[in-house]
Amino acid sequence: MQTQFSMTFLGVGSGLTPEFGNNNVLVEGQDPDAVLLIDCGYTTPPKLLDMKRLSEVKHILITHVHADHVGGLEVVGHLSRFITQQRPHLYVHESLLDELWDGSLRGGMSRTQNREGEPAMLALADFFEVHVLHERAPVIAIAGLPEITLQPTLHVKGKPAFSVFLGDRVYYSSDTQLLPPGEGLSGAPLEAIFQDCQLVGGSSNVHTPLEQLARELPPERKRITHLMHYGHGWEALDPQALGFAEFVRPLQRFDFGADGHG
Ligand SMILES: [Zn+2]
Numbered sequence: 001m002q003t004q005f006s007m008t009f010l011g012v013g014s015g016l017t018p019e020f021g022n023n024n025v026l027v028e029g030q031d032p033d034a035v036l037l038i039d040c041g042y043t044t045p046p047k048l049l050d051m052k053r054l055s056e057v058k059h060i061l062i063t064h065v066h067a068d069h070v071g072g073l074e075v076v077g078h079l080s081r082f083i084t085q086q087r088p089h090l091y092v093h094e095s096l097l098d099e100l101w102d103g104s105l106r107g108g109m110s111r112t113q114n115r116e117g118e119p120a121m122l123a124l125a126d127f128f129e130v131h132v133l134h135e136r137a138p139v140i141a142i143a144g145l146p147e148i149t150l151q152p153t154l155h156v157k158g159k160p161a162f163s164v165f166l167g168d169r170v171y172y173s174s175d176t177q178l179l180p181p182g183e184g185l186s187g188a189p190l191e192a193i194f195q196d197c198q199l200v201g202g203s204s205n206v207h208t209p210l211e212q213l214a215r216e217l218p219p220e221r222k223r224i225t226h227l228m229h230y231g232h233g234w235e236a237l238d239p240q241a242l243g244f245a246e247f248v249r250p251l252q253r254f255d256f257g258a259d260g261h262g
């Protein structure tokens with residue numbers, strides 16, 4: 001039997017349309033500890049605080065280091081250390097660590113003062129229970145959630161980035177130039193594909209162009225493809241007419257499990 005879980009999109013915007021919310025997803029199992037946030041951009045902590053749900057997030061997975069995916073970690077780390085005394089589990093692939101800490105978070109998080117008011121230094125592990133992932137395609141096991149498998153992808157040439165399989169039936173591209181796969185890791189058919197897309201331009205740059213997805217994906221794959229991480233102009237487009245499932249909307253929730261995709 002498959003693990004039942006849901007995915008709630010806290011935002012669906014691209015790096016250049018943050019008003020649609022950063023494209024980050026809350027993955028929830030049946031167990032109250034089985035709450036995983038895929039990416040934590042700068043719009044996500046205020047969104048979760050608004051929903052009174054930030055303290056429920058026990059696990060955070062980072063797919064790559066762009067502000068719409070990691071820009072909220074500073075405030076989550078500070079709230080965790082100084083207010084709630086919770087330490088969320090943070091899953092980071094080793095290839096992302098330097099960019100994440102030295103390139104992004106250190107300026108705002110490392111320097112502090114000790115009890116005596118003297119300068120002191122903090123590290124990422126002072127804020128989060130850090131799990132550094134070493135394999136090329138690591139599997140993350142969290143009780144109550146499906147196995148999460150990272151898959152290296154091509155987003156910006158030379159920059160590490162990962163797509164995500166949730167169990168064997170759901171593929172989440174995060175940011176990529178690559179087309180989604182036809183099947184799950186074991187060869188089983190996918191139930192749902194969440195694919196980032198670029199609405200303007202027809203050739204691959206840093207995100208998969210909608211035009212290319214429409215042209216190159218077979219109809220049965222398009223039918224289960226939910227488009228996310230999009231820019232302006234989406235209202236004028238008809239994704240169903242192009243063969244896709246839909247544009248994911250902010251706060252849209254998807255349920256997966258024993259009864260299939262609900
Ligand atoms: Zn992004």
Ligand SMILES: [Zn+2]
Nearest residue numbers: 064066155175
């Ligand atoms: Zn990105």
